[in-house]
Amino acid sequence: xxxxxxxxxxxxxxxxxxxxxxxxxxxxxxxxxxxxxxxxxxxxxxxxxxxxxxxxxxxxxxxxxxxxxxxxxxxxxxxxxxxxxxxxxxxxxxxxxxxxxxxxxxxxxxxxxxxxx
Amino acid sequence: xxxxxxxxxxxxxxxxxxxxxxxxxxxxxxxxxxxxxxxxxxxxxxxxxxxxxxxxxxxxxxxxxxxxxxxxxxxxxxxxxxxxxxxxxxxxxxxxxxxxxxxxxxxxxx
Numbered sequence: 001x002x003x004x005x006x007x008x009x010x011x012x013x014x015x016x017x018x019x020x021x022x023x024x025x026x027x028x029x030x031x032x033x034x035x036x037x038x039x040x041x042x043x044x045x046x047x048x049x050x051x052x053x054x055x056x057x058x059x060x061x062x063x064x065x066x067x068x069x070x071x072x073x074x075x076x077x078x079x080x081x082x083x084x085x086x087x088x089x090x091x092x093x094x095x096x097x098x099x100x101x102x103x104x105x106x107x108x109x110x111x112x113x114x115x116x117x
Numbered sequence: 118x119x120x121x122x123x124x125x126x127x128x129x130x131x132x133x134x135x136x137x138x139x140x141x142x143x144x145x146x147x148x149x150x151x152x153x154x155x156x157x158x159x160x161x162x163x164x165x166x167x168x169x170x171x172x173x174x175x176x177x178x179x180x181x182x183x184x185x186x187x188x189x190x191x192x193x194x195x196x197x198x199x200x201x202x203x204x205x206x207x208x209x210x211x212x213x214x215x216x217x218x219x220x221x222x223x224x225x226x227x
Contacts, residue, residue, distance in 0.1 A: 037162075044119065044203075044205055044218050044219070044220065044221045045154070045156075045162055045205060045218050046218065047207075047215055047216035047217070047218065059214060059215060060215075061213075061215045062213060062215065095161055100216070101150075101152045101164065101167055101207065101216070102167060103167060103171070103173045103174070105164045105167075105173065107161035107162065107163075108161070109161070110161065
């Protein structure tokens with residue numbers, strides 16, 4: 001069974017960095033588009049970033065472009081999201097999603113990021 | 118403010134039909150596929166409809182999607198108590214170069 005497990009969330013001060021990880025099991029990241037989606041408490045989901053199968057194409061939402069970077073380590077079958085210059089409005093549950101909007105879509109349980117002094 | 122507009126709430130009694138609308142523009146719904154999600158509080162969103170009307174394996178046939186121009190709809194026929202949840206539409210936006218979600222609709226089963 002294909003599964004993704006996120007980690008790396010926590011409490012961070014405004015302006016600080018954080019790196020989120022998403023380990024895939026039961027499938028190869030290099031066979032799917034991989035995405036990050038976030039959701040603040042009580043709000044709707046917001047798409048954050050994506051990477052294609054061969055890792056050569058990445059896209060980031062306007063709200064995070066230049067601050068967040070999606071990457072991966074194929075040897076570890078792990079996707080990352082580097083979060084820099086964090087703001088209070090970045091506080092949310094961050095989900096890693098395999099094949100977002102596709103028939104084989106799979107979401108993790110999410111990792112919580114809280115930006116506060 | 119969401120790029121895609123949905124009614125904030127909808128409701129029906131068991132067995133009734135409920136329709137949720139999703140209004141977008143030429144750069145998203147009008148030019149690309151629409152997707153629909155169901156989210157029960159405390160859980161991750163679940164894909165109900167992809168590519169405007171297709172259902173992933175395991176999604177009941179009472180859920181159906183359609184699209185006309187820059188608007189899309191999700192129909193729930195034969196409403197059941199377990200359908201009480203939040204529903205979101207989504208689409209790729211060519212102008213923003215990213216996926217956008219709707220404002221969300223809470224469905225109550227009376």
